[in-house]
Amino acid sequence: MKTSLVILAHPDDESFGPGGTLAKYASEGVAVHYLCGTRGESGTVDAELLNGYANTGELRTAELMCAAKELGLAGVHFLGYRDSGMVGSADNVHAESLFQAPLDDVAQRIIDKIDELKPNVILTHDQFGGYGHPDHIKLHLATLRAYELKWGIRIDVTNWASIHRHPSIAITGSHPDAPALFFPVFPRGLIKFGVRLMPLFGQDPSKFGRNKDIDLAKIASWELPMTVKLNTKAFAEAKIRASACHRSQQPPSGRGANLFVRIFFRRAQGTEWHSQVYPAGDPKQLSDRLM
Ligand SMILES: [Zn+2]
Incomplete structure (x- = not known):
């Protein structure tokens, strides 16, 4: 049985x-484990949702178990x-x-879980942390550090961006036991579409999301090679149900915002993309290895 660690x-x-x-x-028999940083x-959560929970962390843990x-x-x-x-x-x-934890401590906790499972x-955040969240970036760095500490593999993605039309990752070392590594990527074309569309709904693309801390215009400029394309149409409903479990983190209400988010995410259903990181090579081979 294959195992993937997210x-x-x-x-x-x-x-x-x-x-x-x-x-x-998961439906194809892979043991999919989620290692959640926090x-x-x-x-921010609505006070009424906290009923029956000691705090936000407990509520969100319950939401995650549902998902x-x-x-x-x-x-x-x-x-x-x-x-x-967020920073500040x-x-x-x-x-x-x-964010404050020493990088090697985080990497060691990741290695402990790798040894167990x-x-x-392995799937983790890209170097931009998806939209720049400090926890996402920290886990990205800690996961790369785990590859270095455990298998002697150094992966440098600092120059990996679309300004290089054929971007390359600097990887030194390899190890037969090291798992393949991927970053899930939200399609940049879709983000650019969102940046154009949002003003039509009275939304500011630089203040996206529940906490208005996501700058879509900036994110649109962070391109990653989308090397693995997966048809996930049959699992769109499961994804919607899982997302709905996170009741406290739903997009802000209001007609304009809701309509926009619905259109935006409907476009995103059915296909998911990943950047292949390690090992470098033929992405087709790697999607086989992915499962
Ligand atoms: Zn997050």
């Missing part, structure tokens, strides 16, 4: 991001850090936050 920062990153991919492989403690069931995950594990919020917030300087494939 290393992302918050309860909801698994569903809003590569949810279709996870559901697809419990999403600094997300894991919808996606068919084999297990949910926590790295044990605290959500760092009090959460960001909290001593137990993922022995994954064939």
Whole structure:
């Protein structure tokens, strides 16, 4: 049986991001494990949703367990850090936050989980942290550091962007036991489409998302090679159900915003993309290896 380990920062990153991919492989018999960096403690939630929960972290853990069931995950594990919020917030300087944790400590906790689960494939955040969240970037760096500490593989993606039409990643070293590594990628074309469309709905593309901290215009300029294309149409419903489990993190209400988000995400259903990172090589071979 193959195993894949998905290393992302918050309860909801698994569903809003590569949810279709996870559901697809889980349905094909892969043991899909989610290693979640934090419990999403600094997300803003409506007070009424906290009824019955001691705090935001507990509520969001329950939401994640609901999503894991919808996606068919084999297990949910926590790295044990605290959500760092965005740069400049009090959460960001909290001593137990993922952002403040020494990189090698985070990498070691990831290695411990790798030793336990022995994954064939690892998925984690790209170097931009998807939309720049400090926890996403930290987990990206810690996962690369884990490859270096455990298998002696150094992966440098700092210059990996679309300005190089044929981007290359600098990889030194290889190891037969090292799992294939992928970054889930949200299609840039779709983000550019969103940037053009949002003003028509009275929305500012530089203040996207529940916490208005996502700058879509900036993200549109961060291109990654989309090397693996997966047809996830059959799992769109599972992804929608899993996303709905994260009740506290739904997009803000209001007609314009809702309509926009619906159009935007409907376009995103059915196909999910990944960047192949390690090993470098034929992406077709790698999608076989992915499962
Ligand atoms: Zn996140």
